[in-house]
Amino acid sequence: MIHEELEAAINEQINQELTASYNYLGMSTYFDVENLDGFANWMMMQSDEEKVHAMRLLQYLQDRGGKVVLNTIPSPETGYSNPLQVFKKALDTEIENTRSINKLYELALKLNDHATKSHLQWFLDEQVEEEKSIEDIIALLDRIGDDSAGLLYLNDKLGSRKAEAEA
Ligand code: FEO
Numbered sequence: 001m002i003h004e005e006l007e008a009a010i011n012e013q014i015n016q017e018l019t020a021s022y023n024y025l026g027m028s029t030y031f032d033v034e035n036l037d038g039f040a041n042w043m044m045m046q047s048d049e050e051k052v053h054a055m056r057l058l059q060y061l062q063d064r065g066g067k068v069v070l071n072t073i074p075s076p077e078t079g080y081s082n083p084l085q086v087f088k089k090a091l092d093t094e095i096e097n098t099r100s101i102n103k104l105y106e107l108a109l110k111l112n113d114h115a116t117k118s119h120l121q122w123f124l125d126e127q128v129e130e131e132k133s134i135e136d137i138i139a140l141l142d143r144i145g146d147d148s149a150g151l152l153y154l155n156d157k158l159g160s161r162k163a164e165a166e167a
Contacts, residue, residue, distance in 0.1 A: 001064070001065045001066075002061065002065060002066045002113070003111050005107060006104075006108060006111060009104050010061045010066065010104065011069045013057055013100060013101070014057045014061070014068065016096075016097060017050050017053040017054035017057065018051065018054045018070075018073055019073050020053075020093050020097060021048075023076045023077065023089075024043050024046040024093075025043070025047040025076060027043040027077075027078075027080070028046075028047060030078050030079070030080050031083070036083065036151075037155070037159060038155035038157065038159030038160075039083060039086075039154075039155055039158050041158065041159050042161045049164060056123075077089070083141055084141045084142070087137050087141060090134050091131065094134055097130075098131065101123045102124075104120060108120060137154070137158070
């Protein structure tokens with residue numbers, strides 16, 4: 001049976017992952033309206049990944065005899081000024097997520113819950129990847145500036161992102 005403090009913290013993390021999923025879905029709709037299908041695809045894949053993260057935690061909590069509590073998820077933002085603004089918001093989301101995974105890990109450490117520590121290791125590694133991939137896109141968008149040919153090149157590139165199971 002999992003400690004109740006960890007149960008509450010994992011439930012919070014499930015909500016955070018689902019919120020991220022919903023926010024990325026909102027970003028995907030923004031790109032779709034802007035006719036940037038590749039960007040929209042990338043954000044849709046990102047949204048799907050966050051849902052998978054939530055499900056990993058949900059399944060783990062259930063396996064440990066915890067009770068899953070599904071809290072409210074606010075409506076996502078869909079109005080942005082440009083792709084750079086969207087990806088900066090995405091980076092903020094990931095930085096915040098890294099912070100909360102770290103906090104969760106520290107709680108598991110404090111409570112000597114080795115199984116939870118082990119489960120969270122995957123998330124720690126994943127956060128490094130997620131922050132890096134978004135930082136790379138921000139760096140490209142910075143270089144592209146107002147160059148529409150560059151933007152369309154990146155749009156093509158991001159359109160090739162596949163779901164994790166397919167990749
Ligand atoms: Fe589930 Fe992007 O962290």
